[in-house]
Amino acid sequence: MRSATISRKTAETDIRVEIDLDGSGIYDNQTGVGFFDHMLDQLARHSLIDMTVRATGDLHIDDHHTVEDTGIALGQALAQALGDKRGIRRYGSCHLPMDDALVRAALDLSGRPYLVWNVALPTAKIGNFDTELVREFFQALATHGGITLHVDQLHGLNSHHIAEAAFKAVAQALRAAVEPDPRKGDAIPSTKGAL
DSSP: OOEEEEEEEOSSEEEEEEEETTSOOOEEEEOSOHHHHHHHHHHHHHHTOEEEEEEEEOTTTOSHHHHHHHHHHHHHHHHHHHTTOTTBOOEEEEEEEETTEEEEEEEEOOSOOEEEEEOOOSSSEETTEETHHHHHHHHHHHHHHTOEEEEEEEEOSOHHHHHHHHHHHHHHHHHHHHSBOTTTTTOOSSTTSOO
16 A cells, blocks of 8 residues: 655654545645645645645744645655655646646656746735745655656746645646556666666
8 A cells, every 4th residue: 555654743843644645635634824734635635645634833933844844744755655666657747727827847756856946926925824835845845755846837926826726736746646657567667777
């Protein structure tokens, strides 16, 4: 079964993430950060990865540590659930429209973490949420998941729409990349024989 549970506890946060790559997008995410929970729900629903997140953090300071550390734990869970990545498609991409916003995400589950982030959120806040934390989440996810991730905003005026389109685009790309490749059986998708 391609699933994982990661617990991460520091002086700033206490986080538990459970995922199942072969799920149906069931989610139960509670971080104490409302907009972020909404984005994690989108990530689960549109990737079809079942996801449960429980996070408590130093929200009296700000949301930064909670959001970043959740990205770390989720990246670690993805890496653990994928194992040696035998039989997966490896690559995924998506152009995701949401009203005024159009975001492209492309990723490679290469084991070589790298984030290219060409997204300009026009406001500093979405409600009480600091928009700069969207990038921080994806940086942590890519780094700890061993993902080469490119996210590009092609259009967009509304910060909420742009951020949500980014999460949904990455979700769709993840869905494609983690899926078993019916033509390759249990082969590792690399000429090197390892990822």
